[in-house]
Amino acid sequence: MMKDTFAAVESAMSVPRWRSLLFVPVHVPRFVEAAHERGADGVILDLEDSVPQDRKGEARKRLPESVAKLARRGASVLVRVNRGLRALAVDLDAAVMAGVDALVLPKTDSAEWVLEIANAVSELERERNLPLGRIRFLAQIETPAALQRLAAIASAHPRMVAMALGPEDFSAAVGGSPEFDLLLTPNLSVLFAARAAGLLPLGFIGSIGEFSDTHKLRETAAQARRLGFVGALAIHPTQVAIFNEAFSPSDQEVEWARHVLAxxxxxxxxxxxxxxxxxxxxxAPVVQRAREIIAMGTKAELGV
Known part of the structure; x- marks a missing residue:
């Protein structure tokens, strides 16, 4: 019965268009206040890495006000929770509320972990009279062990909607630097697993921390779209406009797609x-590509 309920909720919900998702530390009010002005398709209210350990309680307390402010602005509202079990439990209690569209799950390494979180979120939704299954999951892949389980993770639960490689954490986990040679294969693995499961593949081949070289970032983002990614996570407002442009079709592409469909x-x-x-x-494959271009150009569902 629960599977049927989730299936009904899932079919009634559109696939989000997330060209850019901007991280914002919840404990810094001025960043939250300005988040809606950056033009991102979604804002990730962060409880994890950008929040010092001694400020996490404050960040959780600020969540309701922050979610309410952003929800009124039209962008998707996501919350990144912590990985540790004790911190995660407190995070979920604070984050499962009306106005939250998705949870970002860091260091996701198994389908079983996704299921545990999904069950906890379902309990909280029922207790709080929230629509069952409305809160989706974006899984961050940040360990080499997770690469062996990508297919299972991607299809672990109907709440799954997107996957992204965490380039910095992944590189650190394998003892390397977040550079092209190291990140190409894991990024493509995430891309293929996400596409196979009907999820949004997010990311680009490079370090998320590099935002000052805008020319290089534009080239990297354009390359990511050519590979098949549909958006990326941003840690700085400078990245947002670049991602929005890179992951949107050009006027020439839209015109070509219209000719193909006609x-x-x-x-x-x-x-x-x-x-x-x-x-x-x-x-057929070319027609499908034309449909996706039209969908991306009109902010409709990606799965047209």
Whole structure:
């Protein structure tokens, strides 16, 4: 019965469009106040790494006010919880509330861990008369052990909606530096697992901490979109506009997609599944890519 309920909630909810998700430390009011002005598709109210240990209690107390402020602005509201069991329990008690769209789960390393959190969130939703299953999960992959379990993690629970590699933590876990050679394979692994499970693949091949070299960041973000990523996590406002542009289709792409869909409609009326357009053959995969471009350009669901 519970699976049926989750399935109904999931089918009724749209796939979010998260070109940019901006981390904001909850315990710094001025950052929270300005978060809605940055243009991010979602704001991650952080209880984890950006909050010192002795300020975490204060951050949790500030959550209700912070969530309420951001929820009124139209962007998605996410909360990143802590990994440790004791801290996680307190975080969930503070974070499961109306207005929260998703939880960011750091250092996710197994499907069983996702299920444990999902069960706890379900209990809190029922106790608080919140819609069962509305709060989704974005799993951060930050350990080499998690790479062996990506498929299971991605399909662990209907709450799962997105996955992203944590480049800094992952690099530290393997004793390396967050550079292209090290991060390419794990990022692609996350991308493939997310796509296979129908989740949003978020990320780019590089360090999340590099934001001052905007030219390099634009190139990195553009490359990520070409690979198949749909958005990225940001730790600085400078990154937001760059990600929004990089993960949005250009006017030329939208025009091409419209031509493809118009030609596909005409071809279908003639009983043809494949057709030539501008000197190239077009079939189902190309039509699907055109549909995704149109969807991304109109802020509709990605799964059109």
């Amino acid at each position: 030609a596909e409609k005409e071809a279908a009326a003639q009983g043809r599944g494949a057709f030539a357009l501008e000197g190239k053959m077009v079939d």
